[in-house]
Amino acid sequence: MRKIASITLAMTMTVTVMTGCGSKANQVVDHEGKLQVYTSFYPLYDFATKVGGDKVDVVNLVPTGVEPHDYEPSARNMAALEEADVFIYNGVGMESWVDKVLSTLENEDLLVVEASQGVDFIEGHTHDHEEEHTHEEEHAHGEEHNHDEEHTDSVDPHVWTSIRNAKIEMENIKDALVEADPENKDYYEANYNHYATQFDALDKTFTDTLSQFENREIIVAHEAFGYLCHDYDLTQVGIEGMNADSEPDPERMTEIIEFAKEHEIKVIFFEELVSPKVAETIAKEIGAQTMVLNPVEGLTEEQIAAGEDYLSVMAQNLEALKKALSR
Template identity: 45%
Template sequence: MEIMISKLPRSGQLLLVMMLVLVLAGCGAKSSGNIVEGKVNVVTTFYPIYEFAQEIGGEDVNIINLLPVGVEPHDWTPRSQDIVNTSKAQLFLYNGAGLEGWVPNFLKGLDSGSKVQAVEVSTGIDYIMTDEEHEHDHGGNEEGHADEHADEHGEEHTDEHAGEHADEHADEHSDSLHTDPHTWVSPKSALIMAENIKNSLLTADPAHKEGYEERYAKLAERLQTLDNKFRDELAKVPNKEIVVSHQAFSYMARDYGLTQHAIMGLSPDSEPRGQDLVELANTVKTEGIKYIFFEELVSDKLAKTLANEAGVETMVLNPVEGLTEEQAKNGENYFTLMEKNLQNLILALQ
């Protein structure tokens, strides 16, 4: 198959790839939402961006979140209807930093007349690079995605910072280094993301600038308060070592003085070696760690195996990548889940 594709012209290769993506994605879970005429239509790739965009946009926007409730984002791919909706939207907001590896081909599949602006909302965050063993692809390869945007779409579908982003990080992306995409898990980084979302709304819809600015100010104040609370409370705990199911908490650890030990790599479906689990069990015993953290949207099997081996308990630490059906029903959101994270960290690190 690879040989046959390579013989096609570049345009044919791209068309075939998109057809395969659509066929495979057609069997996945559905996202929610439809285009609303007369509104600024904003398509977001996963929950935290959706929540921040909704908070800032208010009644002036219609938000369509691609990732369905209860689905973990790392290996999710879009459906054909998602391409149709995004083609008609004014804004397409994605995290970037390698989280949504399907984005370059997704943008190539949009209608040729689409005016949607694609914005990488993690732009401006000081990315964490890692040489962790379990290679992540998050549904695709981020290397060269800025170039792909520029070559195939011109200005209409590209993030205005894509070229700059690629230049700044070109030297960092090598076979041994990967960008950690889990920026939103730190309220400090979430503040930057919220500002990027606000600025994208101002660009797309300057007529409602006052409302966007006012709602953004309220959201930023809440995020700043959460940031201060994480900083102050975690400064008091005597222990700083946490063991988590997958490497999703590096930004939180960096910003609030913790050390993260992960069972799996950047992607929650990467498999650790038996030797890694033995070493982690020894670390748990040596450092006096009392809890192994797991997540609701991925299997807790390895976390419980490690906890049993080390003779400790398990507890939830939520990377807020999405909501479960129950959380959505109960009205949970980024702030309630992060508050629970903080309380669990305080309990575990005593």
């Protein structure tokens, strides 16, 4: 019943939210010579905005404050995509609706970009092989995954949680914009280089800061941080597996509690777009505190208003990680 309720709500929610955003989607008609770029969810929107600057109009499909896993495109989105120039999505199964949408579209000029191309994928986590998967992960990084495997469920789609991968995604987006609008090539290149330097700098800060700590384990709401953990040699344990918002079972909760006790974990991370109830229950059990570790899947309205972006949110994540790992 809970499932049905959530599906019903999710559907009505997207419908109502999207009607609210209708005015934005309708502006497609009004081109003003700018490239019309659609992105599936927040980080891609942020990267496209950074590279495209004032030469492109970027519209984000997943509305502010909505978990991308819960999203379905509306009729209005489809109509807007028919008029769009570029469509950017993450791929690797993050947007389950993409294949269907793309096969329905009649827009032959649409340049479709799978931003995660060229990233070294890692295996997704399943609860049952808690111990083995860390080793599997190591192997997976060594060898190149071929693209046929991309859409299998076992690959972790949250590639942008690694700043290095985020840079790759931004580069893919830059290449796509250059392809769609070769006249402004230099402009896009310059923007890309400008931000790529910032990404590298933040990545270096992460490496320098996190290498100081002896503790390497973090407990997170859902296992979205596989790539971040891989970059800085951390281990994530997720309360709810790779998909957000499922009811936890008691066995999983006791596993996490025991794990936290064993590793003297002082902070349980939760996400802003997912209910903190379970994280709070576990934190109370072991006398830990709860903190936000943001997987940057989407920002809240307040964050947008405050001018937050991928880089600033990641910098906040670093602060949170520092507190969690220090003893």
